Structures are given as structure tokens and as C-alpha cells.
Amino acid sequence: QVSTFEDGRKKKTLVILGSGWGSISLLKNLDTSLYNVVVVSPRNYFLFTPLLPSCPTGTVELRSIIEPVRAITRKCSAEVIYLEAEATEIDPINNKLTIKQSTTVHSGHSGTDTGSSKPTVSEDISTSLQYDYLVVGVGAQPSTFGIPGVAEHSTFLKEVSDSIKIRRRLMEVIEAANILPKGDPERKRLLSIVVCGGGPTGVEVAGELQDYIDQDLRKWMPEVASELKVTLVEALPNVLNMFNKKLVDYTKQVFQDTNIDLRTNTMVKKVDDRAVIAQTKAQDGSSTTVEIPYGMLIWATGNAPRPIVRDLSSKIDEQKNARRGLLVDDKLLVDGSNNIFALGDCTFTKFAPTAQVAFQEGIFLAQHLKRLDDIESLKQKISAPGPQDNVDRMSKKLVKLESSLEPFKYNHQGSLAYIGSERAVADLVWGDWSNVSTGGTFTYLFWRSAYIYMCLSVKNQILVCLDWAKIAMFGRDISKE
Ligand code: FAD
Ligand code: NAD
Structure with a gap:
């Protein structure tokens, strides 16, 4: 479809990949009357990952915690x-x-929708699109580090x-x-939940699983609840490494009080269908192999690039060394390209892969694309x-105009995390002048208010x-879905 401005200039086609934090923030802040905007994402909703x-x-x-993409595009200033x-x-x-037409949203390893056994409407519809500008906001997939058995036996927490x-x-x-x-012994194994990655x-x-055990299951099935054990396995000496040391120690204490078995300095090396095999480092530097049987394994060891990102990197010389995500310049332009931008978890920058970063990048890119259009119009x-x-x-x-881009x-506003038993930790930053590290029940109330504030719509709030x-x-509720 070719559309033009009043001055006869042809509108450029802007294709946005993804409907996550980066892409949706871009869409919400973009003057969509400046471009032919096309959003491509297998997920027809935005997911508020913090909850x-x-x-x-x-x-x-x-x-x-989901908001349909079309509820967002409907509010845009021009058709999307x-x-x-x-x-x-x-x-x-x-x-x-x-x-490729896809109604399947998966974390990236099985290639199938883990939540549904229904086949997708059509796996075969493939087509192509031309773009003037492309924004890659496809996020990342869970990392497995190629550890044997992880992709087959664990559950991720991404989608x-x-x-x-x-x-x-x-x-x-x-x-x-x-x-x-x-x-x-089989009862004991089934009642062991292992979470890998601190x-x-x-x-x-x-923390959420332990809350469920303590606050709900204990009322209905006290014997099972008392045997159900949550073990958190972390390769490094501490969990929550991005937080202040005081909050790390506080989290350890809360875990100890709530009976979460925290195993730090323990790196998982192999997973089979019943147990994780890990190596534990002692203080003297010696290491021993431990086997932790599990009934359910949740794998949360961070991000890895999606295949589409690896494929794009392989086609651009300047991206040949990009192992952990697309390399971009300070205006989010993909190195080696003059019309592909990337934002959020699919990039590798000095910023952490968080919603906070992706969201701010989306706002920036919307303003940048407006300036690029101003330049085109002037030309x-x-x-x-x-x-x-x-x-x-x-x-x-x-x-x-060109020199003022x-x-x-x-603007880092801080980090927040829920640690269970109605407690949270927060490392907050107010401008350049104040840092506050706090943990406890009051922080939990703050955590709740902050996340409500961050929700995308009043409906979600x-x-x-x-x-x-x-x-x-x-x-x-303890019934199955
Ligand atoms: P995403 O939000 O992951 O969106 C990627 C989009 O791309 C999705 O719509 C996906 O369907 C789509 N997509 C995938 N492949 C393709 C493809 N081939 N073509 C087109 N589209 C595609 N960060 C915080 O700052 N605070 C928090 O409290 C927080 N909590 C989190 C809790 C969890 C459980 C998780 C998993 C992450 C959390 N994060 C948090 C991190 C945050 O969610 C990510 O940093 C953020 O989602 C990155 O945004 P994004 O737009 O890059 O990717
Ligand atoms: P992460 O990268 O932050 O942490 C992964 C952890 O797994 C690391 O501590 C690592 O040492 C450990 N690990 C890796 N391999 C291991 C192994 N074989 N055995 C044992 N431990 C191993 O990953 P995440 O928690 O999934 O977070 C991903 C991103 O999303 C981060 O940037 C994070 O800040 C963000 N996030 C933020 C929040 C929040 O702000 N509340 C919540 C969730 C995620």
C-alpha cells in the first residue's frame, strides 16, 4: 500500500518486530501518521513480565497482565x-x-506451544514484506548454555x-x-521443586512457590505441604547479584526463615528426567558433585539470542562478533546497517536486559523516528x-537538525524484586543524588504500588x-486449569 503526505512525499514503511516492552513502548509513543506502520509478532498481546x-x-x-496489541494500535494516531x-x-x-503466520508463542527451545496441544491454524503461510525502516524488538529466549537435558526436561518462565x-x-x-x-522415595522426588538460576x-x-505452600497448600494438604521443598540453585556465591550486598543477605535470611533451600556456589552441569547433577564449590576451592532429584525443574539462567537475531548477525560483517545480541550505536541503529534499528533484550549494550531499558529505548526511538521524518520532509x-x-x-x-540528533x-530508576513471604527488596535511585536500598514488608507494599503504576492499562491495573x-x-485456587 502506497500512501503519501500532502506535499506528495511518499510515506516510508516502518516494520516493527515484536509486541514486548520495547516495541509496544515505541508504538505507544510514535506519531504513526508519519509512517506506514506494520507490527509483526506471533504474540497478539503485550505481556507485563514483572508479574x-x-x-x-x-x-x-x-x-x-496481558493487553491485546489491537487495543494499543486502535489508540494510535493513524492506522497501524x-x-x-x-x-x-x-x-x-x-x-x-x-x-511466517504463527499463533504459537513459545520460549524458544521446544518450537511448540507448551501451553496448548492444539495445532496452530496454519504453519505454512509464508510471505514477505518490504521495509524502509525495520525495528527489531524480538526479545531473547531463555539460555540453556547447551547444558545436556535442560531444553528437554525443564520449564522456563518467559511466556x-x-x-x-x-x-x-x-x-x-x-x-x-x-x-x-x-x-x-518417589514421593520425596515428586515433592522437590528445583529452580535453577538465582x-x-x-x-x-x-518466593511465590513458597508462598503458595505456606499460605494455601498448608490449609488443604498439610502433610504434602510440609514435605514440598523448593530448592534454588545458583552457580555464583550470591543470588540477586545486581542488588546491594545488604539486600542479598536479607534475601538469604528470608529464604532461610521460609525454608527455601538455597544452594549457592552450585553449578548445574547436567539434567535428566528425574534429577539435576551439579558441581558444588567449597570455600577451600574443592568441588563435589551433587545430585538433586526433582519433580519439577524451573530453569531461569538468563537470556540467549533468538535464531532470527543470530541469522541477521551472520549477514552483517559488523555483527560477526555479536554473540549475545545485536550491536547497536547510541541511536539504536544496528551496526553495519543504515535502516535497521534494534531495542530491548535482542541487543547487547552496556545496559541490563530489563523492561525498564527496553521501555525507555522505545520512547527514544519514537522521538528519533520523528526527527528522521522531519529531516526527510525538509530535504x-x-x-x-x-x-x-x-x-x-x-x-x-x-x-x-541533522547535527542535533x-x-x-x-535513566536508571532502580531495581525491585519480590522475595516471598510478603517481602521485597528495592535498590532505588533518585537522580544523581540519592540511592536507597531497602527490604521488608513496607518495600513489598512499595513494590506492589510501583508495578500497578507500571501496568500498561487501567484495565490491567x-x-x-x-x-x-x-x-x-x-x-x-488449587485446582488444575
Ligand atoms: P519482550 O518483551 O520479550 O518481547 C519480545 C517480543 O517479540 C514478543 O512479543 C515476542 O512474541 C516477539 N517475537 C519473538 N520472536 C519473534 C519473531 N521471530 N518475529 C517477530 N516477533 C517475535 N524487567 C524489569 O525491568 N523489571 C522486572 O520486574 C522484570 N521482571 C521480569 C520477570 C520475568 C519472569 C521475565 C522473564 C523478565 C522480567 N524482566 C523484568 C525483563 C523484561 O521482561 C525484559 O527485559 C523485557 O521483556 C525486554 O523487552 P523486549 O521488548 O526486548 O522483549
Ligand atoms: P539473570 O541473568 O539475571 O540470572 C541468571 C542466574 O543464573 C545468574 O545468577 C547465574 O549465575 C545463574 N546461572 C547460570 N548458569 C547456571 C547454572 N548452570 N547453574 C546454576 N546457576 C546458573 O537471569 P534472569 O533472572 O532470568 O533475568 C534476566 C533479565 O531480566 C535480567 O536482566 C534481570 O534483571 C531481568 N529481570 C528483572 C526482574 C526484576 O527487576 N524484578 C525480574 C526478572 C528478570
């Missing part, structure tokens, strides 16, 4: 086309994108389908163990016939508050 760890146990319902598909190939020489899978498995192991007599994802999900005016002094004036303005500046009110009144 995803609360979903497997039912503290928050999944429907409360949304295609439910995944990009399978980017041709940076010919500015061409191949997409809605992962949360459904964890919940189903949790209910299955509880009910299966309940049939077996006390003291049976970053914020692992810590939050371990068109300069090339149109008219008096020379007008041309000189506009040429000066063009030089000024600002780089992306990240209300639904999340209602979910919290519901569990405060009736407890969490």
Missing part, C-alpha cells in the same frame, strides 16, 4: 497494521523480511504458556505424591522549486488489584 512469576501459583491471573506472524528471515541488502505449564506440573506432582505413602526470575518464582522542501534564499535558510536548518540516554484482593479474601 509473570506471580501467575503459576495464581496470585495474579494471566488475563490480568498488525500481523500475527513471526519473522523468519531478514534480508538487510534488499530490505526484505520473510514472515504465558510457561506459566500454564508450571501450574499444571505443580498440581500434578502434588496429587501424584499424595497417592504415595510417606517415606516413599537472578530475579529464579528468586521471585521460588523534500529543499529539492522542490522555490526562491534561493528560502533554500539557503532551509539548508541551514537541515544541517542543524540526540543519543539514547538511560484494576484486574491485578482485584486478583490481590481475591486471594486475600479466599486464598489461591
Whole structure:
């Protein structure tokens, strides 16, 4: 579809890949009347990931933290086309994108939707799109570091389908163990939940699982609840390494008080269908191999690039050394390209792969694309016939505009994490002048308010508050989905 501005200039086609923190922030802040905007994502909704760890146990319902892409595009200043598909190939020489129709949202290893056994409508519809500008915001997939057995036997926590899978498995192991007599080794194995990775994802999900055991399961199935054990395995000496040491120690203490078995200095080396095999380092430097049987394994060891990102990197010389994500300049332009931008977890920058960064990058890119359009518009005016002094004036303005293109500046507002038993930790930053590190119940209330504030829509804000009110009144539901 060719559309033009009033001055006859052809509108450029801007294709945005993904419907996550980066792409949706871009879309919400972009003047969509300046481009033909096409969004391509297999996920037809935005997912508020900060509350995803609360979903497997039912503290928050999944429907409360998702927002349809079309609810967002509907509010844009001009038409935005949304295609439910995944990009399978980017041709940076010919500015061409191949997409495959896909209703499947998966974390990236199994290649199938772990939450549903239904086949997708059609796996075969493939087509291509031409773009003038491309924004890659496809996020990352969970890392496995190629550790044998991880992709086959673990559950990740990245997508809605992962949360459904964890919940189903949790209910299955509880009910299966309940049939077996006390003291049976199989009962013990089933009632062992191992979480691998002591970053914020692992810590939050371990805390949420322990809450479920202590606050709900204990009322319904006290014997099973007392045997259900959550073990958090972390390769480094500490969990939550990005937080202040005081908060790391506080988290350790809370885990100890709530019976979460924290195994630091323990690196998982292999996984089979019943146990993780790990190497534990002692203080004297010696190491021993330990085997931890599990009924459910949740794997949360960070991010790895998606295949589409690896494929694009291999086609651009300047990206040949990009192992952990696309390399971009200070205006988020992909190194080695003049019309592909990238933002969020699919890039490798000096910033952590967080929603906070992706969100701010989206706002920046929306402003940058507006400035690029201003430049195009001015160039068109300069090339149109008219008096020379007008041309000189506009040429000066063009030089000024081009030199005033600002780089992306990240404003770190701090880090927050829920650690279970109604406690949270927060490392907050107020400008350049104040840092506050705090943990406890008050921080938990702050954590709740901050996440409510960050929700994308009023609908989500209300639904999340209602979910919290519901569990405060009736407890969490223990039935299978
Ligand atoms: P994503 O939000 O992952 O979005 C990627 C999008 O691309 C998705 O819509 C996906 O469907 C789509 N996509 C994938 N492949 C393709 C393809 N081939 N073609 C087209 N589209 C594709 N960060 C914080 O700052 N605070 C938190 O509290 C926090 N909590 C988190 C909790 C969890 C459980 C997790 C997993 C992450 C959390 N994060 C948090 C990190 C944060 O979610 C990510 O940094 C953020 O989602 C990155 O945004 P993104 O837009 O790059 O990617
Ligand atoms: P992460 O990269 O932050 O942490 C992964 C952890 O796994 C590391 O501590 C690492 O040492 C450990 N690990 C790696 N291999 C291991 C092995 N074989 N055995 C044992 N441990 C191993 O990953 P994440 O927690 O998934 O977070 C990903 C990103 O999302 C981060 O940038 C994080 O800040 C962000 N995030 C933020 C929040 C929040 O702010 N509350 C919540 C979730 C995620």
C-alpha cells in the first residue's frame, strides 16, 4: 500500500518486530501518521513480565497482565497494521523480511506451544514484506548454555504458556505424591521443586512457590505441604547479584526463615528426567558433585539470542562478533546497517536486559523516528522549486537538525524484586543524588504500588488489584486449569 503526505512525499514503511516492552513502548509513543506502520509478532498481546512469576501459583491471573496489541494500535494516531506472524528471515541488502503466520508463542527451545496441544491454524503461510525502516524488538529466549537435558526436561518462565505449564506440573506432582505413602522415595522426588538460576526470575518464582505452600497448600494438604521443598540453585556465591550486598543477605535470611533451600556456589552441569547433577564449590576451592532429584525443574539462567537475531548477525560483517545480541550505536541503529534499528533484550549494550531499558529505548526511538521524518520532509522542501534564499535558510536548518540528533540516554530508576513471604527488596535511585536500598514488608507494599503504576492499562491495573484482593479474601485456587 502506497500512501503519501500532502506535499506528495511518499510515506516510508516502518516494520516493527515484536509486541514486548520495547516495541509496544515505541508504538505507544510514535506519531504513526508519519509512517506506514506494520507490527509483526506471533504474540497478539503485550505481556507485563514483572508479574509473570506471580501467575503459576495464581496470585495474579494471566488475563490480568496481558493487553491485546489491537487495543494499543486502535489508540494510535493513524492506522497501524498488525500481523500475527513471526519473522523468519531478514534480508538487510534488499530490505526484505520473510514472515511466517504463527499463533504459537513459545520460549524458544521446544518450537511448540507448551501451553496448548492444539495445532496452530496454519504453519505454512509464508510471505514477505518490504521495509524502509525495520525495528527489531524480538526479545531473547531463555539460555540453556547447551547444558545436556535442560531444553528437554525443564520449564522456563518467559511466556504465558510457561506459566500454564508450571501450574499444571505443580498440581500434578502434588496429587501424584499424595497417592504415595510417606517415606516413599518417589514421593520425596515428586515433592522437590528445583529452580535453577538465582537472578530475579529464579528468586521471585521460588518466593511465590513458597508462598503458595505456606499460605494455601498448608490449609488443604498439610502433610504434602510440609514435605514440598523448593530448592534454588545458583552457580555464583550470591543470588540477586545486581542488588546491594545488604539486600542479598536479607534475601538469604528470608529464604532461610521460609525454608527455601538455597544452594549457592552450585553449578548445574547436567539434567535428566528425574534429577539435576551439579558441581558444588567449597570455600577451600574443592568441588563435589551433587545430585538433586526433582519433580519439577524451573530453569531461569538468563537470556540467549533468538535464531532470527543470530541469522541477521551472520549477514552483517559488523555483527560477526555479536554473540549475545545485536550491536547497536547510541541511536539504536544496528551496526553495519543504515535502516535497521534494534531495542530491548535482542541487543547487547552496556545496559541490563530489563523492561525498564527496553521501555525507555522505545520512547527514544519514537522521538528519533520523528526527527528522521522531519529531516526527510525538509530535504523534500529543499529539492522542490522555490526562491534561493528560502533554500539557503532551509539548508541551514537541515544541517542543524541533522547535527542535533540526540543519543539514547538511560535513566536508571532502580531495581525491585519480590522475595516471598510478603517481602521485597528495592535498590532505588533518585537522580544523581540519592540511592536507597531497602527490604521488608513496607518495600513489598512499595513494590506492589510501583508495578500497578507500571501496568500498561487501567484495565490491567484494576484486574491485578482485584486478583490481590481475591486471594486475600479466599486464598489461591488449587485446582488444575
Ligand atoms: P519482550 O518483551 O520479550 O518481547 C519480545 C517480543 O517479540 C514478543 O512479543 C515476542 O512474541 C516477539 N517475537 C519473538 N520472536 C519473534 C519473531 N521471530 N518475529 C517477530 N516477533 C517475535 N524487567 C524489569 O525491568 N523489571 C522486572 O520486574 C522484570 N521482571 C521480569 C520477570 C520475568 C519472569 C521475565 C522473564 C523478565 C522480567 N524482566 C523484568 C525483563 C523484561 O521482561 C525484559 O527485559 C523485557 O521483556 C525486554 O523487552 P523486549 O521488548 O526486548 O522483549
Ligand atoms: P539473570 O541473568 O539475571 O540470572 C541468571 C542466574 O543464573 C545468574 O545468577 C547465574 O549465575 C545463574 N546461572 C547460570 N548458569 C547456571 C547454572 N548452570 N547453574 C546454576 N546457576 C546458573 O537471569 P534472569 O533472572 O532470568 O533475568 C534476566 C533479565 O531480566 C535480567 O536482566 C534481570 O534483571 C531481568 N529481570 C528483572 C526482574 C526484576 O527487576 N524484578 C525480574 C526478572 C528478570
